[in-house]
Amino acid sequence: MGEYALLAGQLFNGVSVASILLLAALGLALSFGLMRVINMAHGEMLMVGGYLSFLTYRFAPARLGFVLALIVAFVGAAAFGALLELVLIRRLYGRPLDTLLATWGVSLALQQAARSIFGAIGVEVTAPKWLSGSFTVKSGAMAGFNLPYVRLFIIALAVAVLSGTWLLIQRTRLGLYVRAVHQDREMAQALGVNTGWVDLAVFALGTGVAGLAGSVLAFIAPVTPTVGQSYIVYAFLVVILGGLGNLLGTLLAAAVVGLFSAGAQIFTSVSFADVLLLMFVIAFIQFRPSGIFAARGRALEEA
Amino acid sequence: MRNPRTIACLLALGALALAPAFLSAYELSLLGRFLALSILALGLTMTWGRTGILSLGQGLFFGLGGYFLAMHLKLMRLGAGEIPDFMEWSGLDHLPWWWKPFYSGGFSLVTIVLIPAFLAGALAWLVFRRRVGGVYFAIITQALALAFSTLLISQQRYTGGFNGLTDFGDVFGFTLGDSGVQLGLYWVTLGLLALGFAFSTWLLDTHFGKLLCAIRDGENRVRFLGYDPVPYKVAIFALAALFAAVAGALFTLHVGVISPAMVGVVPSIEMIIWVAVGGRESLAGAVLGTLAVNLGKDWVSSAMPELWLFAMGLLFFVVVTIFPRGLGGLFEGWLSPSGEGLLARVGIGAEPVAQLGGPQLDGNGTVEMMEKSEV
Numbered sequence: 001m002g003e004y005a006l007l008a009g010q011l012f013n014g015v016s017v018a019s020i021l022l023l024a025a026l027g028l029a030l031s032f033g034l035m036r037v038i039n040m041a042h043g044e045m046l047m048v049g050g051y052l053s054f055l056t057y058r059f060a061p062a063r064l065g066f067v068l069a070l071i072v073a074f075v076g077a078a079a080f081g082a083l084l085e086l087v088l089i090r091r092l093y094g095r096p097l098d099t100l101l102a103t104w105g106v107s108l109a110l111q112q113a114a115r116s117i118f119g120a121i122g123v124e125v126t127a128p129k130w131l132s133g134s135f136t137v138k139s140g141a142m143a144g145f146n147l148p149y150v151r152l153f154i155i156a157l158a159v160a161v162l163s164g165t166w167l168l169i170q171r172t173r174l175g176l177y178v179r180a181v182h183q184d185r186e187m188a189q190a191l192g193v194n195t196g197w198v199d200l201a202v203f204a205l206g207t208g209v210a211g212l213a214g215s216v217l218a219f220i221a222p223v224t225p226t227v228g229q230s231y232i233v234y235a236f237l238v239v240i241l242g243g244l245g246n247l248l249g250t251l252l253a254a255a256v257v258g259l260f261s262a263g264a265q266i267f268t269s270v271s272f273a274d275v276l277l278l279m280f281v282i283a284f285i286q287f288r289p290s291g292i293f294a295a296r297g298r299a300l301e302e303a
Numbered sequence: 304m305r306n307p308r309t310i311a312c313l314l315a316l317g318a319l320a321l322a323p324a325f326l327s328a329y330e331l332s333l334l335g336r337f338l339a340l341s342i343l344a345l346g347l348t349m350t351w352g353r354t355g356i357l358s359l360g361q362g363l364f365f366g367l368g369g370y371f372l373a374m375h376l377k378l379m380r381l382g383a384g385e386i387p388d389f390m391e392w393s394g395l396d397h398l399p400w401w402w403k404p405f406y407s408g409g410f411s412l413v414t415i416v417l418i419p420a421f422l423a424g425a426l427a428w429l430v431f432r433r434r435v436g437g438v439y440f441a442i443i444t445q446a447l448a449l450a451f452s453t454l455l456i457s458q459q460r461y462t463g464g465f466n467g468l469t470d471f472g473d474v475f476g477f478t479l480g481d482s483g484v485q486l487g488l489y490w491v492t493l494g495l496l497a498l499g500f501a502f503s504t505w506l507l508d509t510h511f512g513k514l515l516c517a518i519r520d521g522e523n524r525v526r527f528l529g530y531d532p533v534p535y536k537v538a539i540f541a542l543a544a545l546f547a548a549v550a551g552a553l554f555t556l557h558v559g560v561i562s563p564a565m566v567g568v569v570p571s572i573e574m575i576i577w578v579a580v581g582g583r584e585s586l587a588g589a590v591l592g593t594l595a596v597n598l599g600k601d602w603v604s605s606a607m608p609e610l611w612l613f614a615m616g617l618l619f620f621v622v623v624t625i626f627p628r629g630l631g632g633l634f635e636g637w638l639s640p641s642g643e644g645l646l647a648r649v650g651i652g653a654e655p656v657a658q659l660g661g662p663q664l665d666g667n668g669t670v671e672m673m674e675k676s677e678v
Contacts, residue, residue, distance in 0.1 A: 271453040274450040
């Protein structure tokens, strides 16, 4: 494999990691922008999505299973998120650190539940035939450059979800409410927006997208009880970099984090790439403390 | 000194001092371990409970303290020219240069006290000076704990990898396994805890300590009054890191091993639950909570290991939503000099839960509205 192919491969890897991070972080960023809470159980929504699609594959016919698994993962994780919002997060409104701790408790319980039900080792999902191949460059400077269809599909899914969310926020009535609550919660409330409902909808949507991410992630790696944990810290860093509830910021931040770790891995090990990434984030907030795109406002933030 | 709280604390100290006479060697070692962890909890009470800075990466400082001491102890086992066993296994033929200073016990002690505190201070300064805080800080510290533990695991040649450092030599001339040394270690731990407790109590009572509470309850208001909150936050976070490092070093002595499993993301957040159960604002609560949670963990995880994570998840849930003042809330309540505490204990006249939160302290929201207006 040539040097260019290695670089291109790593670049492609970075883009596909960035797509997964984008799917995982999108919900976090939206609900953080809207409600100022961090849901530590968000990673477990990936896990829920993964296990739900595993179950769907077992019980549904193979041809239908693929689409069905995506739907089940989305709906299941969204329902889970809605339940979490109604039972827990709503009660802790205005106490972001407490929300963080309580949702961490939920995350631990979910992990242990998965371990008890499915075992600690994890379950495998095989991708449908048309997704299991890969596109390989045979000759020339890029010989050996390999593009697995599964990763291409993940990138396409991330693009689709991002565009869908953008349309939802920019073009629908719910999106209008979301933007209103994001700008000024009290004022939106005063004008008759049902903020509780908006919170619930956005939260469920975000966890549903995480469920989707978990469903496609299952094609790449086995679904384990800790699959959420391994992505969630990076997803948080994406949220920090991207700024509050900004879609474009989240996209850019996911790209930066994905490419940064893929790029750093060429020169150093995975663990040093982590350390470098963290140093980069801390350095970054020296220049832009509220993310790539800061929400403009005159309010004095106490976030 | 007539304060019932002081008397209760002295009684508790007396009871702990007498404990070696009544406990078996195993129980004593367990208690000593938990007392060492309590020192870390004191630091968390000051940063999280009093100043409102939630650190999910306290395992980093704990681990640094533990590893620094473990490096020294590892070297104490070697003859001239030898290198630690795990380095030999992974093909190193000489000691890395940065291991060498740890031959000196004095140097090791100084690094335990200074390096984690300095790192914590630097991190806090970098983050807080740009007015980044709250959940951002919590997440950054969590990422730090993650990076630290993966680094430890991956650099096996230098750190012992997943197994960590164990199989120690003598501690300043004492043999660790000796029962007399174990007893001495217990005394040293108890002494340091008492010292840390007294110092923290004093510190929180000073002007400095009052400002910490003010920063927690309304950082912007503190700014408007002409104070710069940053140095206060940096100082208290560095102090908590120092406490964590001392706790880590003592813990390593008690257990005889330090490994990445004790410093990563999950152990770091477990440290928060000790303080949350104890009552985040109360120093006595921190010690009580650490003892209670760790005893519970020891019991649950030996009887039904798979239940521990469920239990911890439930604890987080319950303590945060229903019981935010924790055990310490009860303790302070019973001993409140005015007797109001007795009523508060059964829920009459108790402070509303929402008051523990950050910006919403004013209940009716007036101050928040004012702060939201243009500045």
